[in-house]
Amino acid sequence: MENFNVVEQFGIDVFNEETMRQRLPKNVFKTLKKTIAEGKELDSSIADIVANAMKDWAIEKGATHYTHWFQPMTGITAEKHDSFISPTNDGTVIMEFSGKELIKGEPDASSFPSGGIRATFEARGYTAWDPTSYAFVKGGSLYIPTAFYSYSGEALDKKTPLLRSMDVVSDAALRILKLFGNTTTKRVVATVGAEQEYFLIDKKNYDKRKDLIFTGRTLFGAPAPKGQELDDHYFGVIKDRVADYMKDLDERLWKLGITSKTKHNEVAPAQHENAPIFAPANLATDQNQLTMELMKKVALEHGLVCLLHEKPFAGINGSGKHDNWSLSTDDGQNLLDPGNSPMENAQFLTFLAAIIKAVDEYSDLLRMSVASPGNDHRLGANEAPPAIISIFLGEELQGVVDALVEGKEYTSNGKQMFNVGVSSLPDFPKDSTDRNRTSPFAFTGNKFEFRMVGSNLNIAGPNTILNTIVANSLTEFADVLEGAENFNEALHDLLVKTISEHKRVIFNGNGYGNEWPVEAEKRGLPNLKSTVDAVACVTAPKNIALFKKFGVYSEVELYSRQEILFENYSKVINIEALTAADMAKTEILPAVMKFAKDVCDIAASKKALGLEPTVETEMAKKVNDLTAALSEKAYALSDAVVKAQAIEGEEAKARCYHDEVFSTMQSLRAVADELETIVGEEYWPYPTYDELLFNV
Numbered sequence: 274m275e276n277f278n279v280v281e282q283f284g285i286d287v288f289n290e291e292t293m294r295q296r297l298p299k300n301v302f303k304t305l306k307k308t309i310a311e312g313k314e315l316d317s318s319i320a321d322i323v324a325n326a327m328k329d330w331a332i333e334k335g336a337t338h339y340t341h342w343f344q345p346m347t348g349i350t351a352e353k354h355d356s357f358i359s360p361t362n363d364g365t366v367i368m369e370f371s372g373k374e375l376i377k378g379e380p381d382a383s384s385f386p387s388g389g390i391r392a393t394f395e396a397r398g399y400t401a402w403d404p405t406s407y408a409f410v411k412g413g414s415l416y417i418p419t420a421f422y423s424y425s426g427e428a429l430d431k432k433t434p435l436l437r438s439m440d441v442v443s444d445a446a447l448r449i450l451k452l453f454g455n456t457t458t459k460r461v462v463a464t465v466g467a468e469q470e471y472f473l474i475d476k477k478n479y480d481k482r483k484d485l486i487f488t489g490r491t492l493f494g495a496p497a498p499k500g501q502e503l504d505d506h507y508f509g510v511i512k513d514r515v516a517d518y519m520k521d522l523d524e525r526l527w528k529l530g531i532t533s534k535t536k537h538n539e540v541a542p543a544q545h546e547n548a549p550i551f552a553p554a555n556l557a558t559d560q561n562q563l564t565m566e567l568m569k570k571v572a573l574e575h576g577l578v579c580l581l582h583e584k585p586f587a588g589i590n591g592s593g594k595h596d597n598w599s600l601s602t603d604d605g606q607n608l609l610d611p612g613n614s615p616m617e618n619a620q621f622l623t624f625l626a627a628i629i630k631a632v633d634e635y636s637d638l639l640r641m642s643v644a645s646p647g648n649d650h651r652l653g654a655n656e657a658p659p660a661i662i663s664i665f666l667g668e669e670l671q672g673v674v675d676a677l678v679e680g681k682e683y684t685s686n687g688k689q690m691f692n693v694g695v696s697s698l699p700d701f702p703k704d705s706t707d708r709n710r711t712s713p714f715a716f717t718g719n720k721f722e723f724r725m726v727g728s729n730l731n732i733a734g735p736n737t738i739l740n741t742i743v744a745n746s747l748t749e750f751a752d753v754l755e756g757a758e759n760f761n762e763a764l765h766d767l768l769v770k771t772i773s774e775h776k777r778v779i780f781n782g783n784g785y786g787n788e789w790p791v792e793a794e795k796r797g798l799p800n801l802k803s804t805v806d807a808v809a810c811v812t813a814p815k816n817i818a819l820f821k822k823f824g825v826y827s828e829v830e831l832y833s834r835q836e837i838l839f840e841n842y843s844k845v846i847n848i849e850a851l852t853a854a855d856m857a858k859t860e861i862l863p864a865v866m867k868f869a870k871d872v873c874d875i876a877a878s879k880k881a882l883g884l885e886p887t888v889e890t891e892m893a894k895k896v897n898d899l900t901a902a903l904s905e906k907a908y909a910l911s912d913a914v915v916k917a918q919a920i921e922g923e924e925a926k927a928r929c930y931h932d933e934v935f936s937t938m939q940s941l942r943a944v945a946d947e948l949e950t951i952v953g954e955e956y957w958p959y960p961t962y963d964e965l966l967f968n969v
């Protein structure tokens with residue numbers, strides 16, 4: 274195998290800063306860089322020059338087309354390719370790409386979900402270049418990362434609100450930094466590192482299962498004799514076939530400038546993880562979308578299928594996407610790093626208190642931001658955090674917070690450590706062993722890890738919420754502190770008040786324990802168990818007011834998103850139900866009947882010989898009962914679908930899909946899975962969990 278030179282190849286397909294420096298006139302490069310650093314719009318006077326340089330570079334890399342690449346509400350990315358060709362008078366063509374084409378596109382938006390924002394007669398949608406995310410070449414096209422919005426300016430995508438929220442949290446954080454004497458920082462950046470979990474299975478097995486093909490998860494399947502109980506997969510030796518896949522994937526990601534850093538086997542059999550080095554939230558979002566796309570693509574090239582569904586298999590862990598989040602200044606100071614000096618400590622505690630307040634006040638929004646039919650299987654299923662939002666601080670930081678609230682001095686190892694603005698905080702161990710895997714939102718030394726995010730989700734959503742709710746706390750803090758006569762005193766009082774008011778959201782115990790939901794209810798913390806419950810909160814007055822205040826979502830945009838989320842829930846369950854009913858009726862029932870017939874034939878032959886067919890009779894009876902139940906439930910499921918489809922109103926419809934269709938589907942599955950354990954292997958119509966999970 275040829276040696277892959279990572280240093281030379283990294284970012285080779287990206288129009289990154291280095292390429293810009295080489296290819297653009299000095300003054301243009303400087304202006305563009307300033308635009309990027311400040312998150313501003315590109316000056317049209319230089320757009321033509323940038324576009325031309327990009328085109329020349331892309332053509333050298335084999336590109337013939339360009340595409341505005343965007344992230345509509347489908348959760349996946351969208352692209353429409355135009356070639357660079359421009360005809361001349363003599364029947365030939367030249368390759369052209371103007372600044373206008375770079376900055377703005379006008380794709381037909383009528384077929385993307387808009388939640389009623391955009392009537393089809395007014396289907397115009399626009400895409401606008403986000404110069405803070407680099408353009409890149411892939412598959413013969415120049416990809417330009419863009420935001421997607423309607424004629425009247427409403428966001429039709431996941432990227433626009435994210436960009437807005439990044440501005441908002443930056444402005445709010447700058448106000449706080451100024452109070453601490455920082456006058457040099459120009460922008461605060463929300464940073465994100467998304468750890469991506471996934472399953473790999475053999476394509477040959479995948480092709481035999483309609484449920485995997487249509488829904489991305491198994492709708493049936495009895496557990497294999499072995500699951501994850503031996504803990505022998507997590508961090509285990511990576512099999513050659515998987516290692517080849519991971520190597521290939523890394524090389525492809527690196528060429529696209531994605532800092533793929535960590536890879537390992539995960540808890541469940543056939544489950545793995547890939548994690549990049551963190552980046553600004555919008556870049557991390559684009560890169561995670563690309564990573565997911567390449568994971569699937571590279572898998573196919575290896576005769577594998579990459580499953581990104583949150584719960585492809587019942588009974589073993591599903592896949593999440595831990596969203597590591599922090600705030601960093603443009604000069605590289607991590608604001609969630611406790612620091613060493615008293616000043617840094619106090620500043621850290623201010624940001625910490627802002628986050629605690631934000632998470633408590635808007636836990637419903639955080640929960641909503643990770644809601645999806647797939648993630649409903651994970652949350653609260655003893656592998657992922659429960660659907661209750663809480664914060665884990667760890668013993669050390671909890672001690673600090675308690676001391677602050679109680680007005681005591683904080684001592685660590687017998688040393689007095691803490692008193693806001695006076696003495697200093699202890700050094701928090703960065704890789705604390707004291708890590709709580711059961712918490713949805715955990716402090717991990719210098720960042721928070723939001724663990725509820727599902728593997729398939731576009732991370733723009735949760736990060737938009739995080740940025741906005743933290744911006745809100747910081748803004749309220751700034752409003753109080755900016756007018757204070759004695760800053761230190763005012764800060765101390767504010768921190769004590771904030772933490773006292775919101776400490777109910779802090780929970781350092783076992784989030785998987787049965788006691789926690791009971792305790793959480795006592796504390797008044799919401800427990801929004803299903804997507805339908807979570808989505809209902811989007812348009813609560815306090816939430817509309819929050820987003821309006823910061824201009825992250827307008828009221829119209831919120832209602833449209835809510836409608837899309839309800840609609841999506843119904844559509845997904847509808848597809849699952851149709852697939853399950855179809856598999857039960859046309860695959861499982863005939864297989865079971867054939868088996869039953871063979872059993873009965875043996876019983877008849879035995880009888881003819883004067884033998885007592887005891888086993889066969891027992892088995893035939895059992896199979897007969899289960900067959901009747903299977904048939905009844907399959908038809909009940911079809912009926913439930915018809916009923917749900919007829920319901921008017923997206924929320925009521927989604928509720929019906931949840932309460933009736935989904936639950937009928939579950940009871941159908943239970944019968945089928947029991948039959949699978951009785952019916953002979955050669956009769957079973959599709960690969961079982963054993964074959965799917967242990968065959969790569």
Ligand code: ADP
Pocket residue numbers: 464465466467468535548549550551552595597598599600607719720722
């Ligand atoms: P673990 O699995 O132990 O939680 P990983 O190393 O797999 O840790 O992932 C941690 C992720 O957090 C990485 O993507 C890393 O780049 C990211 N990260 C580290 N520091 C920050 C930060 N300041 N802001 C955002 N993400 C960060």
Ligand code: MG
Pocket residue numbers: 468535546548
């Ligand atoms: Mg990890």
